[in-house]
Amino acid sequence: xxxxxxxxxxxxxxxxxxxxxxxxxxxxxxxxxxxxxxxxxxxxxxxxxxxxxxxxxxxxxxxxxxxxxxxxxxxxxxxxxxxxxxxxxxxxxxxxxxxxxxxxxxxxxxxxxxxxxxxxxxxxxxxxxxxxxxxxxxxxxxxxxxxxxxxxxxxxxxxxxxxxxxxxxxxxxxxxxxxxxxxxxxxxxxxxxxxxxxxxxxxxxxxxxxxxxxxxxxxxxxxxxxxxxxxxxxxxxxxxxxxxxxxxxxxxxxxxxxxxxxxxxxxxxxxxxxxxxxxxxxxxxxxxxxxxxxxxxxxxxxxxxxxxxxxxxxxxxxxxxxxxxxxxxxxx
Amino acid sequence: xxxxxxxxxxxxxxxxxxxxxxxxxxxxxxxxxxxxxxxxxxxxxxxxxxxxxxxxxxxxxxxxxxxxxxxxxxxxxxxxxxxxxxxxxxxxxxxxxxxxxxxxxxxxxxxxxxxxxxxxxxxxxxxxxxxxxxxxxx
Numbered sequence: 001x002x003x004x005x006x007x008x009x010x011x012x013x014x015x016x017x018x019x020x021x022x023x024x025x026x027x028x029x030x031x032x033x034x035x036x037x038x039x040x041x042x043x044x045x046x047x048x049x050x051x052x053x054x055x056x057x058x059x060x061x062x063x064x065x066x067x068x069x070x071x072x073x074x075x076x077x078x079x080x081x082x083x084x085x086x087x088x089x090x091x092x093x094x095x096x097x098x099x100x101x102x103x104x105x106x107x108x109x110x111x112x113x114x115x116x117x118x119x120x121x122x123x124x125x126x127x128x129x130x131x132x133x134x135x136x137x138x139x140x141x142x143x144x145x146x147x148x149x150x151x152x153x154x155x156x157x158x159x160x161x162x163x164x165x166x167x168x169x170x171x172x173x174x175x176x177x178x179x180x181x182x183x184x185x186x187x188x189x190x191x192x193x194x195x196x197x198x199x200x201x202x203x204x205x206x207x208x209x210x211x212x213x214x215x216x217x218x219x220x221x222x223x224x225x226x227x228x229x230x231x232x233x234x235x236x237x238x239x240x241x242x243x244x245x246x247x248x249x250x251x252x253x254x255x256x257x258x259x260x261x262x263x264x265x266x267x268x269x270x271x272x273x274x275x276x277x278x279x280x281x282x283x284x285x286x287x288x289x290x291x292x293x294x295x296x297x298x299x300x301x302x303x304x305x306x307x308x309x310x311x312x313x314x315x316x317x318x319x320x321x322x323x324x325x326x327x328x329x330x331x332x
Numbered sequence: 333x334x335x336x337x338x339x340x341x342x343x344x345x346x347x348x349x350x351x352x353x354x355x356x357x358x359x360x361x362x363x364x365x366x367x368x369x370x371x372x373x374x375x376x377x378x379x380x381x382x383x384x385x386x387x388x389x390x391x392x393x394x395x396x397x398x399x400x401x402x403x404x405x406x407x408x409x410x411x412x413x414x415x416x417x418x419x420x421x422x423x424x425x426x427x428x429x430x431x432x433x434x435x436x437x438x439x440x441x442x443x444x445x446x447x448x449x450x451x452x453x454x455x456x457x458x459x460x461x462x463x464x465x466x467x468x469x470x
Contacts, residue, residue, distance in 0.1 A: 054382050092383065096390040108358070108423060115351035121339040125346060125434075129449050137456045140465065147467035151389060190445065261350070262453070265427040269460040272417070272424060274467050275401050276390040279416035280382055283365040286358075 057092060062284040065105070069292020073300055075312030077169075078260070079289040080106030080232030082312070085162045085319030088155070089326065093281060095151050095158075099230030100271035101281045103143075103264050106232030108286045109293065110261035122254035126192050127209070127247060132259055134216055135223035135233070136266035142227025143270035152327050158229050159324025165235045166316050169309075172239050180246035183208040187245075196251060209245040218244070227267035232260050341441070342434040349433050353426030361419030368412040375412035402463030428457045 065083065072079045084102040088095050117123035146154055183193065193208040218240050226233040237256035241247045247255065271277055325331035339347070367373055377385060377397045385393045394401060408414040431454050438447035459465065 052383075054379055057383070057386075093386045094389055094393075097386055104420065104423070108354075111350065111354040111357070111423060111426065115347040115354065118343050118347035118350070119339055121343070125340065125343040126446070129446060129453070133449055133453050133456065136453065136460075140456065140460045144465060144467050147390065262427055265424055266457055266460040268424045269457070270465060270467070272420060273402050273461070273463040273465070274390060275394045275399055277417075277420060278382075278386055279365065279368060279413055279420070280379070281386065282420065283361060283368075283416060286361065290358075 058280050058284045061087065061091065061281060062288040065285045065288030066292040066295075069289040069294075070296040070299065071292075071308065071312060071315070072289070073293050073296025074308040076309060077312055078106055078232040078234040078257075079109050079293070080230065080260075080264075081162075081165060081235055082315065082319075083285065083289070084229060084231050085158065085316065085323050087285075088158070089319050089322035093278075095154055096147060096276045097278050097281055099146060099154075099228075100268075100276035101278070101285050102230035102232070103227075103268045103271055104277065104282050105285050105289050106230070106260055107264040107268050108290065110232075110257055110259075110264060112290065114258045114261045117254040117258055120254075121194070121196055122250055123258035124192075124194050124247075124251055124255050126190065126194070127241070127251070127255050128259050128262070130190060130192075131216065131219050131241075132262040135219045135226065135259065135263040138220050138223025139227035139263045139267035140270055142224035142229075143267040144227075145224070146228035146230075147270070147274055147276060152329065154228070154327070155323050156327030159320050159322070159327055161225060161229060161231070162316055162320025162323060166313055166320060168235060168239060169313055169316070172243065174238075174249050175242060176249050177205060177207075178242065178246040178248070180208050180210050182210065184210045184212050186212040194251070196248070198250070205248055207246075207248050207251060209247055211244050211246070215240050215245045223263060226260075226263050227270070230267070230271070233263060234260060342437040345437055346430045346434050349430045350426060353429060354423070357419055357422035357426060359419075360422050361416070364415045364419050367415055371412065373410060373412035373415055375414075376408055377413055401466065425461065428454060428461065431457070 064086070065079075068082045068086065069079060072082055080102045083105050084098055087093065087101070088098040091098070093101075114123065118125065187193070187209045190212075192212070193206075195204050195206050197203075198205050218236075222233050222236045222240070225231070225236070234253075234256045237259055238249075238252050241252035241256060242249050245252075268277075322331060368375065369379075376399070381397075385397055388396065393399070405414045405417045409418065431450050435447055435450045435454070438444075438450055
């Protein structure tokens with residue numbers, strides 16, 4: 001059985017690997033082809049902020065986001081939370097465009113994962129809808145605040161937030177099946193409960209939630225931060241859904257991912273409508289991170305790289321410190 | 333015992349539309365980006381000028397590149413850079429249509445509270461997408 005599965009898996013893996021490889025090669029060719037064409041077509045070089053030709057940065061962006069896609073999957077984090085501090089800290093793009101691209105990267109990942117999670121009943125629409133209403137409305141406010149505030153303040157707050165996320169990753173515990181003695185009145189009225197089938201144990205897990213009003217209040221803050229920083233918000237959604245509300249871990253992770261598709265949609269529109277979206281940044285980032293995620297999932301299936309989580313934490317620590325010091329004008 | 337049946341009617345309807353919309357959006361995004369980088373449509377901002385602009389705050393970029401905000405990208409969709417906004421708007425719009433899809437199902441099932449929540453979410457998304465909400469810049 002294992003052999004047949006592995007054979008089928010290998011064939012599928014081969015096709016997918018081929019697809020990833022061909023996509024990456026096409027993308028690289030496209031960039032180099034255009035770069036050559038644009039060099040030939042412009043006899044007088046236009047002065048730019050950087051000495052490097054224009055196509056270097058989107059190309060590097062594609063390569064880096066491809067690697068981030070792999071690391072994000074292996075480290076169990078969303079792409080957006082790595083994208084914004086790393087690209088914002090070490091690329092020449094203004095933080096306004098980085099946040100716009102970060103939101104669309106996180107949105108694309110959530111849109112891609114959403115249908116499967118919903119169909120399998122892992123993501124729960126009844127749990128997501130009330131939370132999404134609050135988070136998405138507040139994400140609009142966050143996005144407007146973020147675009148109105150000076151870059152220094154945004155970078156400082158972003159750095160502080162990233163360091164906070166590092167603390168959450170290091171300290172927050174997870175609970176596979178939190179013990180919810182009694183559902184609260186609001187979740188009972190909204191009938192937020194469910195059953196999901198745990199394939200690994202073959203068990204049907206009944207779940208219900210508590211502390212719904214308090215959690216909804218926290219989602220006001222999460223929504224604002226998601227919109228303001230373009231980070232995605234899985235790092236905050238999962239602890240609140242799992243530890244505070246008491247949803248099972250898998251339901252929390254899946255619902256959080258689906259939730260991002262709604263929260264980030266509302267914030268993304270603010271960035272799009274206010275001009276903070278550059279296709280030359282957004283598209284290589286989305287393609288890079290998606291292809292990287294496909295490779296990451298394959299690596300994850302073969303190995304259990306516990307060390308990667310610590311690498312992610314170190315990367316976030318470094319990128320968060322960079323954003324903080326950039327905001328404070330200490331490390332320009 | 334498979335719990336795939338556990339997903340409710342509205343959840344499955346949402347998932348199906350999301351799946352189709354997401355795939356179509358990504359396809360459009362890739363195709364329009366190819367149009368952009370191959371120069372089939374001339375971009376509004378020449379690619380060689382991009383490094384001058386992407387390090388600016390957004391309001392300065394809009395002024396420097398003479399780009400109007402809101403839905404005015406629709407009239408510039410013949411430009412190589414702005415054609416990409418079709419795919420971006422598609423991806424940013426698919427959730428709105430998923431909500432619109434499930435509203436009648438929720439009301440048919442007499443799930444009035446969730447029907448109202450879904451309507452409110454549609455209003456939030458329409459407001460966000462409308463272009464009415466403008467930032468002052470910094």
